Amino acid sequence: MIGEQYLLLPGPTPLPEQIIRAMSRSMINHRGPAFHELLFEVTAGIRSIYKTQGNVLIYPSSGTGVMEAAVANFINPGDRVLAISTGVFGDRFASIAAAFGGQVEKISVPWGQAADPQVVRERIRQDTDKNIKAVLVSHNETSTGVVNNIASIAEALGDHPALLIVDTVSGLAAHPFNMDEWRVDVAASGSQKAFMIPPGLGFLAFNDRALKIHKQINNSRFYWDVSTGLDYLQKGQTPTTPAISLFYGLQEALRMMAEEGLDNIIKRHAFYRDLIRSGVEALGLELLAQGEAASCSVTSVIAPPQIGANKICTAMLQQFNIVLAGGQQSLQDVIFRIGHLGYVRELDLLAILAALEIILYKLGCPVELGAGVEVAQQRILQNHDQITG
Numbered sequence: 001m002i003g004e005q006y007l008l009l010p011g012p013t014p015l016p017e018q019i020i021r022a023m024s025r026s027m028i029n030h031r032g033p034a035f036h037e038l039l040f041e042v043t044a045g046i047r048s049i050y051k052t053q054g055n056v057l058i059y060p061s062s063g064t065g066v067m068e069a070a071v072a073n074f075i076n077p078g079d080r081v082l083a084i085s086t087g088v089f090g091d092r093f094a095s096i097a098a099a100f101g102g103q104v105e106k107i108s109v110p111w112g113q114a115a116d117p118q119v120v121r122e123r124i125r126q127d128t129d130k131n132i133k134a135v136l137v138s139h140n141e142t143s144t145g146v147v148n149n150i151a152s153i154a155e156a157l158g159d160h161p162a163l164l165i166v167d168t169v170s171g172l173a174a175h176p177f178n179m180d181e182w183r184v185d186v187a188a189s190g191s192q193k194a195f196m197i198p199p200g201l202g203f204l205a206f207n208d209r210a211l212k213i214h215k216q217i218n219n220s221r222f223y224w225d226v227s228t229g230l231d232y233l234q235k236g237q238t239p240t241t242p243a244i245s246l247f248y249g250l251q252e253a254l255r256m257m258a259e260e261g262l263d264n265i266i267k268r269h270a271f272y273r274d275l276i277r278s279g280v281e282a283l284g285l286e287l288l289a290q291g292e293a294a295s296c297s298v299t300s301v302i303a304p305p306q307i308g309a310n311k312i313c314t315a316m317l318q319q320f321n322i323v324l325a326g327g328q329q330s331l332q333d334v335i336f337r338i339g340h341l342g343y344v345r346e347l348d349l350l351a352i353l354a355a356l357e358i359i360l361y362k363l364g365c366p367v368e369l370g371a372g373v374e375v376a377q378q379r380i381l382q383n384h385d386q387i388t389g
Contacts, residue, residue, distance in 0.1 A: 006322040008352055010142035010170055010298035012192040012199050013342030015249075019197055022252035023245045030244060036236030038247055043233070045254035046203050049172060049262065050187060052179040054207040057229040058250075060243045063169035063190035066202030068096050069224035070165050070186045073214050074206070077101025079133040082123065082162070084115045084153070088143035088328050093136045093167055100219055102134075111144045111331060112300070114293035121156035134163045139171030143328045145289045145300030145337060147175055154182045163210055169193060172203075173257065174269040174297045174341045185210040193297065194265070196256070196343045197249035269296040272340040272349060275379045279353040279372035280338075283360065288335055297341040298325070302334065307363050309336040312356075315363065320355040346380055 007014050028034045039058075047056045059066055071093075075081060081102040083094035086109045098104045107123065109115050115137065124132070135157065140147045154164055165186040168177055172187075173194035179187055184207075191201035206214075206226065214226060223240065232239045257265060273296045277287060280301050288300035303309035309326055310333045316322040325337035338352060353372040360367045 003321065006320070006348060006351065008339045008344070008348070009323060009325050010193070010337060010339040010341065011190075013194075013196060013339065014344065014348075015198065016196055016256065016343045018256070019249045019252045023197075023249040025245075025248050027244055030242050031237055033236075035242070035244070035247075038251060039233070039236055039238065039242075042247060042250045042254060045250075045258070047205070049254075049257070050179045050189075050203075050205045051177065051181070052205055052207070054180065054205055055211060055226070055230060056203065056205045057226060057233065058238070058242075058247075059202040059204065059224070059229075060200060060238075060240065060246075061202035062199055063167070063188065063192075063202060064092065064096075065224075066188035066190065066204045067093055067167055067169070068100075069202070069204050069221075069226070070167075070188050070206075071096050071100050071102070072219050072221040072224045073226045074163055074165065074186055074210055074217060075100060075102050075134050076217050076219055078103060080105065080131045082107065082120075082132050082135045084120065084135065084137040084148070085109065086113065086115055086138060086144060086146050086148060087111055087141035089141055089167060089169075090136075090138045093138060097134075097136060112146065112288040112290075112293075114146050114289075115148045115153060117149060117152040117156040120153055121158075124157055124160050124162075127160065130161055132160070132162045134165055136165050137167070139166050139168035139177065140175060140295050140297050142170045142295070142298050142337070143331070145287075145295045145298045146293050147171065147295045147297075149292070150177070150184065151182045154184060163213065170297045170341065173262065173265055175295075176266055179205060180207070191246060191250060194269070194341050195250065196253045197246060200243050200246050201250060266296075269341060271379075271383055272296070272344060273299060275346070275349055275376050276338055276340055276353070278379060279349075279376040280356075282371045282375040283357060283367045288331075298337050298339045300327075300331075300335045300337050303336055304360075304365050307360075307365060308333045311363060312336050312359060315359045316355060319359065322352060322355055350376055350380075
């Protein structure tokens with residue numbers, strides 16, 4: 001297939017041309033004044049997206065890297081850790097904590113459902129001796145297309161002293177996230193999702209309460225040490241060599257995001273979720289996540305069992321150069337996932353639905369050609385009318 005792929009994954013996401021151009025700039029001295037200004041600018045920008053007055057460090061890493069940093073810096077070996085898992089990445093967070101010596105107790109939620117804050121509340125009430133030192137949860141679970149209500153989970157903790165540590169790698173800037181207001185202590189995110197730049201930068205935010213606890217943590221760390229990171233940040237530097245090209249891209253991305261406005265970005269992602277979900281349902285397909293649990297970043301669609309998800313993904317790639325995500329682990333060949341976060345346009349989503357209709361039809365699924373696209377078109381018209389008044 002000639003031309004660029006339609007990349008509709010829950011990450012990495014498509015790149016705007018202006019970000020690609022920004023990343024092509026020449027290198028600068030990462031210990032010099034130019035990088036000093038760049039680092040302070042993008043750190044302030046990330047802080048505004050998190051909605052925090054707390055500390056922010058940028059690591060050359062994937063999202064998993066800053067999830068590990070969150071564990072290594074704020075959990076001691078032997079600490080009791082409550083991990084709330086709604087899918088693959090919730091399980092991963094729990095596994096990282098266990099690898100660093102945490103005594104992990106996991107609340108496993110059926111895949112396709114969001115965590116129930118009341119279950120968390122009841123478990124926390126049982127911990128009368130305050131043995132639980134940290135609560136881990138994923139904000140948005142891309143493996144299932146589920147978003148967790150972090151504000152309600154934080155409220156369920158009440159005055160319990162456990163740190164609330166959140167993986168918002170695919171949630172930040174696609175869903176509401178108010179770190180300080182919700183009393184989130186530590187939050188990890190990454191560059192390759194709603195920030196519209198390639199993989200390779202991890203963002204770790206943490207408040208002063210977490211920093212105070214960090215001073216008492218004796219877990220092994222070097223690359224991830226936030227004390228070292230903060231010391232270097234005061235000088236306008238990073239402890240290790242930064243990914244300068246990605247910093248250029250991040251600078252441009254944050255400027256684009258500021259121009260659009262964070263509230264508008266979040267509204268756009270919610271609109272994309274509703275557009276895709278309504279279009280898919282019009283084709284007679286079932287959705288894995290329901291109601292308020294449905295992610296604004298990715299939609300998980302249950303494939304017709306007589307076809308399977310893998311055939312759909314393969315056919316979309318071979319015939320239309322469209323890249324969708326398949327299911328993972330127990331959902332392998334059961335669901336396919338349509339990513340709609342970051343630099344995605346309405347026309348991209350219309351194209352995906354039109355191609356999906358053709359593929360389903362050719363694979364023998366009884367769909368009405370045009371049904372999903374028409375529903376999506378109506379939603380776009382309504383949305384435009386609301387915007388223009």
